[in-house]
Amino acid sequence: MTAVRPVREFPGPPARQAPALLARMARDRLEVMTSVAARYGDAVRLRLGPKSLHFFNHPDHAKHVLADHAANYRKGIGLVHARRALGDGLLTSEGEKWKAQRRTIGPGFQARRVNGKADAIAQEAVRLVARLRARAGDGPVDVSAEMTGLTLAVLGRSLLDADLGAFDSVGASFEAVQDQAMFEMMTLSALPTWLPLPRQLRFRRARADLEQVVARLAAERAAIPGPDGDDVLTRLVESVRGEADPRAGRLRMRDELVTLLLAGHETTASTLSWTFHLLDRHPEVWERVHAEAVEVLGDRVPTFEDVHRLRYTGMVLQEVMRLYPAVWLLPRQAREADEIGGYPVPAGADVLICPYTLHRHPGLWEDPDRFDPERFDPARAAGRPRYAYLPFGAGPRVCVGSALGVLEATIVTACVARELRLSTAPGHRVRAEPMLTLRVRGGLPMRVRPVR
Numbered sequence: 001m002t003a004v005r006p007v008r009e010f011p012g013p014p015a016r017q018a019p020a021l022l023a024r025m026a027r028d029r030l031e032v033m034t035s036v037a038a039r040y041g042d043a044v045r046l047r048l049g050p051k052s053l054h055f056f057n058h059p060d061h062a063k064h065v066l067a068d069h070a071a072n073y074r075k076g077i078g079l080v081h082a083r084r085a086l087g088d089g090l091l092t093s094e095g096e097k098w099k100a101q102r103r104t105i106g107p108g109f110q111a112r113r114v115n116g117k118a119d120a121i122a123q124e125a126v127r128l129v130a131r132l133r134a135r136a137g138d139g140p141v142d143v144s145a146e147m148t149g150l151t152l153a154v155l156g157r158s159l160l161d162a163d164l165g166a167f168d169s170v171g172a173s174f175e176a177v178q179d180q181a182m183f184e185m186m187t188l189s190a191l192p193t194w195l196p197l198p199r200q201l202r203f204r205r206a207r208a209d210l211e212q213v214v215a216r217l218a219a220e221r222a223a224i225p226g227p228d229g230d231d232v233l234t235r236l237v238e239s240v241r242g243e244a245d246p247r248a249g250r251l252r253m254r255d256e257l258v259t260l261l262l263a264g265h266e267t268t269a270s271t272l273s274w275t276f277h278l279l280d281r282h283p284e285v286w287e288r289v290h291a292e293a294v295e296v297l298g299d300r301v302p303t304f305e306d307v308h309r310l311r312y313t314g315m316v317l318q319e320v321m322r323l324y325p326a327v328w329l330l331p332r333q334a335r336e337a338d339e340i341g342g343y344p345v346p347a348g349a350d351v352l353i354c355p356y357t358l359h360r361h362p363g364l365w366e367d368p369d370r371f372d373p374e375r376f377d378p379a380r381a382a383g384r385p386r387y388a389y390l391p392f393g394a395g396p397r398v399c400v401g402s403a404l405g406v407l408e409a410t411i412v413t414a415c416v417a418r419e420l421r422l423s424t425a426p427g428h429r430v431r432a433e434p435m436l437t438l439r440v441r442g443g444l445p446m447r448v449r450p451v452r
Contacts (some may be wrong), residue, residue, distance in 0.1 A: 010045035058386035076331030089259025118304035140445035176206035
């Protein structure tokens with residue numbers, strides 16, 4: 001007779017605390033995830049009225065959900081509801097549609113193509129330094145806004161071979177779409193989109209504006225093919241050419257481009273914002289980054305070959321993404337009943353993997369809240385569980401643009417640190433805002449001081 005293995009009981013706050021827990025989540029989602037992990041351990045059930053969230057916080061759990069049994073876990077709570085704002089782009093789609101989208105855009109992120117965009121990234125970084133230098137001695141500059149503009153420009157040049165700066169409102173439209181997507185996630189799409197609320201009205205205008213941007217980009221690309229014929233925009237134009245309904249094709253392009261550009265520029269902009277905040281907080285780290293940039297780059301514009309020589313800068317960025325991972329939460333939903341780490345997961349259960357808490361797990365990281373780039377020295381990193389660090393997710397749905405993001409962040413950090421010292425405006429409190437990405441709440445006002 002086969003022995004029946006006992007199933008563990010999920011720990012977690014009692015059901016009677018659901019209203020208070022919901023209120024806390026509305027105020028500070030990071031605090032809730034951090035506190036329940038500290039109190040209840042690596043597997044926690046959060047009862048929220050009729051719904052429960054199954055929160056797992058161990059590398060083995062992440063490997064099970066994201067990689068080994070990924071087919072059993074579709075996109076979960078929040079992202080499903082964000083589809084009403086984002087449409088069926090790569091971030092929210094499933095199954096064969098997702099596979100087709102990945103095949104369409106994947107070649108745009110091949111190493112050959114990404115590495116070839118280092119010059120374009122460096123040119124944008126040089127322009128950024130010039131803009132910041134021109135503000136030296138003036139009032140604070142919103143570094144988050146500058147990073148957003150820079151990453152949008154880089155994505156336009158590297159993925160679309162197009163100048164997104166020609167569209168004045170595109171940044172504001174992306175912001176409105178992201179706000180709506182987060183609102184849908186938090187309210188679980190409870191409010192109809194036709195309600196004339198100010199947020200809904202801004203979102204409708206933004207969607208209409210982005211649809212016009214997509215139509216113009218597609219028309220321009222059809223008239224003038226991309227230089228290598230393999231950029232993402234060209235591939236998207238070709239993928240919808242056979243649509244029987246041209247409007248349906250335009251809407252599909254809109255969804256895919258909006259998702260791609262929103263996820264692509266927002267993640268890297270957030271990482272760069274946190275990088276300059278932490279360099280300001282840790283002047284000894286800034287000194288090393290500055291010295292490395294001067295030694296490796298001299299007075300030259302960076303090239304792709306320089307990136308591998310910016311070793312300490314790379315360690316700094318890895319540590320920034322540990323403390324403030326842009327993709328801070330990976331929600332999934334179980335298709336069929338499963339067992340994770342001995343805990344039962346019913347069919348249809350909402351499952352959460354949280355890189356933010358996993359990256360600060362005291363059993364995995366020494367002094368986890370301390371900013372210490374040296375922890376990513378290969379000698380110290382040896383033996384660390386592979387799934388203890390997930391800045392780009394893992395498994396089949398790992399971020400397709402991770403290599404481009406790292407390349408961009410490395411070049412921009414080195415260029416800025418070589419020339420400038422950025423310091424947070426006096427009295428400004430820097431706080432994290434867990435939206436679609438983990439961004440700096442309300443911008444990052446910093447003063448600029450040239451050092452060369």
